[in-house]
Amino acid sequence: MNLTATAAADPDWILHDCAEPDRDCRAQALARQDRLTKPPGSLGALEAAAVRLAALQRTEQPSLQRVWISVFAADHGVAAEGVSAFPQAVTGEMVRNFASGGAAISVLARELGARLDVVNLGTVNDPGDIPGVRRVVLAPCSGNVCVEPAMSEPQLRAALQAGADSVRLALAANAQLYIGGEMGIANTTAATALSCALLDLAPAQLAGAGTGLDAAGIAHKAAVIERALARHADARDARERLRCLGGFEIAALAGAYIAAAQAALPVLVDGFIATAAALAATRLNPGVRDWLLYAHRSHERGHAALLDALGAQPLLALDMRLGEGSGAAVAVPTLRLACALHAGMATFDQAGVSEQV
Ligand SMILES: O=C(O)c1ccc[n+]([C@@H]2O[C@H](COP(=O)([O-])O)[C@@H](O)[C@H]2O)c1
Numbered sequence: 001m002n003l004t005a006t007a008a009a010d011p012d013w014i015l016h017d018c019a020e021p022d023r024d025c026r027a028q029a030l031a032r033q034d035r036l037t038k039p040p041g042s043l044g045a046l047e048a049a050a051v052r053l054a055a056l057q058r059t060e061q062p063s064l065q066r067v068w069i070s071v072f073a074a075d076h077g078v079a080a081e082g083v084s085a086f087p088q089a090v091t092g093e094m095v096r097n098f099a100s101g102g103a104a105i106s107v108l109a110r111e112l113g114a115r116l117d118v119v120n121l122g123t124v125n126d127p128g129d130i131p132g133v134r135r136v137v138l139a140p141c142s143g144n145v146c147v148e149p150a151m152s153e154p155q156l157r158a159a160l161q162a163g164a165d166s167v168r169l170a171l172a173a174n175a176q177l178y179i180g181g182e183m184g185i186a187n188t189t190a191a192t193a194l195s196c197a198l199l200d201l202a203p204a205q206l207a208g209a210g211t212g213l214d215a216a217g218i219a220h221k222a223a224v225i226e227r228a229l230a231r232h233a234d235a236r237d238a239r240e241r242l243r244c245l246g247g248f249e250i251a252a253l254a255g256a257y258i259a260a261a262q263a264a265l266p267v268l269v270d271g272f273i274a275t276a277a278a279l280a281a282t283r284l285n286p287g288v289r290d291w292l293l294y295a296h297r298s299h300e301r302g303h304a305a306l307l308d309a310l311g312a313q314p315l316l317a318l319d320m321r322l323g324e325g326s327g328a329a330v331a332v333p334t335l336r337l338a339c340a341l342h343a344g345m346a347t348f349d350q351a352g353v354s355e356q357v
C-alpha cells in the first residue's frame with residue numbers, strides 16, 4: 001500500500017475549510033422561484049433543490065448534465081461473524097459485474113449519461129486487474145471489528161485519500177454533481193456500529209436486514225455490533241471511531257464528501273451506508289454539511305434515524321436498499337427536472353399571469 005503524495009504531504013487535509021455556498025446566487029434563485037408562474041412553494045422540495053444547487057454551483061441556472069459516480073468496493077472482516085445473508089465472495093464478483101456493465105448502477109449510469117468509476121479497495125475474492133476497475137487495494141479486507149480495529153491509521157489515511165482522488169477525477173471531468181456508491185458484504189454491520197458510536201444509540205435501535213436477514217439474523221447482528229462497540233469503547237472521537245468501526249469504502253466515501261465540499265462540488269448521498277459515511281464526514285469537518293443533498297430514504301431500518309440526525313430531507317422513498325449509488329442515481333432525473341423548471345418556466349410578468357392578491 002502506498003500513500004499518495006497529497007496524503008503524505010498533508011495528513012490533516014480533511015480538516016481544511018470547506019467552500020462556502022454562494023449567498024447571492026441563493027438569494028437570486030429564491031427570488032426567481034417566487035416570480036415563476038405557480039403559487040409560491042407549490043413545487044415543494046424541487047424549489048428547495050434548485051435554490052440549493054444554484055448556491056452550490058454558484059450560478060443562476062444550475063444544471064446536472066455531467067454527473068460523476070464513484071463506487072467503492074471493499075470487504076469486511078466482520079463478515080466472519082455471520083452478519084450478512086450473502087457470502088463474502090459476492091463483493092469481488094460484483095466488482096466484475098460493475099465493470100462489465102451488468103450491475104444496477106452500470107445500467108443507471110448509462111441511462112443518465114454519467115461517468116462510472118469503480119474502485120476496488122480490497123476484496124477477498126479479488127477479480128484482479130480488469131478493465132474498468134481502479135485498484136487501490138489496502139488489504140484483502142478490513143479487520144473484524146469485534147476483535148480488532150477495522151483499519152490501521154495508514155489504511156484509514158489511504159482510504160480517505162482514495163475518496164479525495166475520486167473527487168479529483170470528477171473535477172477533471174468537469175462534473176457538476178458527485179455520487180459515491182459502495183459495495184461490501186457485511187458493510188451494514190460496520191455502518192451501523194459506526195453510527196451507533198457517533199449517535200450514542202443502541203444497536204437494537206439501528207440494526208436492520210441489510211441484504212436480507214430475518215428477525216433472528218438481525219438480533220444476532222445487533223449482538224455482534226454490541227461486541228464491536230464494547231471492544232472499541234475507548235475510541236472517543238469521530239476519526240478514531242471511523243478507523244475502528246468503519247471500513248475502507250466507508251472511509252473513502254467520507255474522504256470523498258470532505259474533498260468535494262472543499263472543492264465546491266455538490267454531492268448527492270445514497271442510502272444507509274453512504275449516509276453513515278456522511279455522518280462521519282460531518283463530524284470530521286462540519287463544513288461538509290452544506291454540500292450534501294440526500295437522494296432517498298432506504299428501506300434499511302436505521303436509515304431514518306441517520307437522516308434525522310443529519311437534518312436531511314431526502315427526495316425519494318422507494319423502499320430501495322441496494323447501495324452502489326443506485327438510490328442517488330435514481331434521484332438525478334428529479335433534480336434535473338428541478339433545474340429545468342427553474343430555468344425554463346415563465347415568470348408572472350413574462351406570461352401575463354396575475355399574481356397572488
Ligand atoms: O444503501 C442501502 O441503504 C443498503 C441497505 C442494505 C444493503 N445495502 C447493500 O448490501 C450490502 C451490505 O449488506 P449486508 O447485509 O451484507 O451488510 C452492501 O453491498 C450494500 O451496498 C445497501
Ligand SMILES: Cc1cc2nc[nH]c2cc1C
Nearest residue numbers: 086090183211322323324
Ligand atoms: C448481489 C448483490 C448486489 C449488491 N450491490 C450492492 N450490494 C449488493 C449485495 C448483493 C448480495
